Structures are given as structure tokens and as C-alpha cells.
Amino acid sequence: MTLLITIFAAVISTVIWYKNAPKNEMKTGTLCFMYWGASLMWLVDAIVEYIEMGAEYFTPELSDMINDSFLGLCVVALGLIIWIVTLFIKDPKGVVRKSLSKNA
Amino acid sequence: MACFLVPGTEAIVTTIIEKAVKAKEKKQIEKSENESSDLQKHGIGFSTKLGWLNKMLWGGSALLAFEHIWHGEVIPTFPFLTAVKEGETLGMLKEMGTAGVGMAIIVTTVWVGMVIVSNALEKRTAGNAEEKTEA
Known part of the structure; x- marks a missing residue:
């Protein structure tokens, strides 16, 4: 479920990036790369688990599924937090700098 | 265990x-300030392309590290890895050698x-531009 949720997040962020391309003011590319990177890594993890467990991999316990889903959502949230922090640090539109200089 | 490392x-x-x-690349651009360098001609520099790989690797590793904390495989106290604390270092190294190396290989291959x-598209764009200039 974690892999599935991360793949959905990667696809959605890629669609948003494509819609706004070639403008990259919101740095959505960073979000895409982050989710795709994690998805690829979890895909390898899933393949290794499948090799070890066989078909049992596709029939997880309900409690495991709920835990994995919760983890997937937390991962997506963490990705969004990393992205927003990166956006504020890089500040491509200069909004943060402008508001800080106004307050100073 | 510690594959994200x-x-x-x-x-x-x-x-x-x-x-x-x-x-x-910065030095190259400064060198040919007024001339149009290869970089300016063909758009995306290699450092930008390396940035794609970096973002995938850093982002993926960070999210996987979080997953390991979630599962209690990474702890806040020394030696920071549950496998090392419980004497399963060999198993951990084996996992790093299989899943960890696999992760690095798949991300690099995709990159x-x-x-x-990207190079093919840039070449095609440059070719089209040259054809237009000749015509």
C-alpha cells in the first residue's frame, strides 16, 4: 500500500508539473523526483519481498494493510513538507524575501 | 533494515x-561571455541533469529513512540501527547488498x-533550428 500511495502521489505531482511546464515557479519538479525516487526504491523492496514470500505478498493481513496505508499517507505528507521547505528556501518568486524585507 | 543507506x-x-x-560549466560560460557557448546553444547542462538524479536519490532515501524509523529499524540512540544493536549486522549488510544496491541501480538506470x-530531444530541436536557419 505504501508503494501504491507513493506511485499515485508521483503521478499526480507529475500531472501538475506537466500542466505548468515550462514554468517552474512552484518547484513541482522537485516533488515529482522525490516521489518517483521513493516509488522506484519501494518497487525494488516489493520485488525482493515477492521473491521471499511468493504469492502471499499479494494477500496481506488487514492490520498490515491499514498500517501500510497510514505509513503511505505519512510519507506523502513528509514529501509535501520537504517540498514546501525547499520552495521557501529557494523562493523562486521572491515572495518570502519580499515579505521579510517588508516586516524588517 | 538499512537499505536506504x-x-x-x-x-x-x-x-x-x-x-x-x-x-x-559556470567557468565555461564566463569564458565565452559574448559568444554563444555549447551550453547556451543546447539548453540543459549536465549539472542540471545530475540534479534530477540527486533529487530522486535524496528524496527517495529521505522517505525510505522515515519508513525505517516507522518500523523501528532506525533508532535515535547509538548505534542508530536496530539490526546492529541486536547483532544482525551480517543480515543487514546482505540486505544492503541486495535491496539497497538494487534501489541505487534502478534509480540510476531510470536517470x-x-x-x-533528453539528449535526443535536444539534438532534434537543434537540428530543426539549423534547418530553419538554412531555409
Whole structure:
């Protein structure tokens, strides 16, 4: 479920990036790369688990599924937090700098 | 266990390489200030392309590290890895050698594919531009 949720997040962020391309003011590319990177890594993890467990991999316990889903959502949230922090640090539109200089 | 350490280590190496390549490209641009350099002609520099790999590796490793904390495989106290604390270092190293190396390889392979496609598109765009100029 974690892999599935991360793949959905990667696809959605890629669609948003494509819609706004070639403008990259919101740095959505960073979000895409982050989710795709994690998805690829979890895909390898899933393949290794499948090799070890066989078909049992596709029939997880309900409690495991709920835990994995919760983890997937937390991962997506963490990705969004990393992205927003990166956006504020890089500040491509200069909004943060402008508001800080106004307050100073 | 600690598979994310392998792509994480690769991320450190590629980030250092990216910084070096970026500095080199900056020098090249400064050298040919008024002339249009190869970089300006063909758009995306290699450092930008390396940035794609870095973002995938750093982002993926960070999210995987969180997953390991979630499962109690990474702890806040020394030695920071439950496997090492419980004397399962060999198993951990085996996992790093299989899943960890696999992760690094798949991300790098996807990136190589992206670079090949991007280079082909850049060449095609440059070719089209030249044809238009000749006509």
C-alpha cells in the first residue's frame, strides 16, 4: 500500500508539473523526483519481498494493510513538507524575501 | 533494515560531482561571455541533469529513512540501527547488498534513460533550428 500511495502521489505531482511546464515557479519538479525516487526504491523492496514470500505478498493481513496505508499517507505528507521547505528556501518568486524585507 | 543507506551514499557522491560540474560549466560560460557557448546553444547542462538524479536519490532515501524509523529499524540512540544493536549486522549488510544496491541501480538506470531521451530531444530541436536557419 505504501508503494501504491507513493506511485499515485508521483503521478499526480507529475500531472501538475506537466500542466505548468515550462514554468517552474512552484518547484513541482522537485516533488515529482522525490516521489518517483521513493516509488522506484519501494518497487525494488516489493520485488525482493515477492521473491521471499511468493504469492502471499499479494494477500496481506488487514492490520498490515491499514498500517501500510497510514505509513503511505505519512510519507506523502513528509514529501509535501520537504517540498514546501525547499520552495521557501529557494523562493523562486521572491515572495518570502519580499515579505521579510517588508516586516524588517 | 538499512537499505536506504546505499542510495543515500550514492546521493552524497553525485551531489559532490554535481557541484564540481556546475562550477566547471559556470567557468565555461564566463569564458565565452559574448559568444554563444555549447551550453547556451543546447539548453540543459549536465549539472542540471545530475540534479534530477540527486533529487530522486535524496528524496527517495529521505522517505525510505522515515519508513525505517516507522518500523523501528532506525533508532535515535547509538548505534542508530536496530539490526546492529541486536547483532544482525551480517543480515543487514546482505540486505544492503541486495535491496539497497538494487534501489541505487534502478534509480540510476531510470536517470540514464531520462538523460538519453533528453539528449535526443535536444539534438532534434537543434537540428530543426539549423534547418530553419538554412531555409
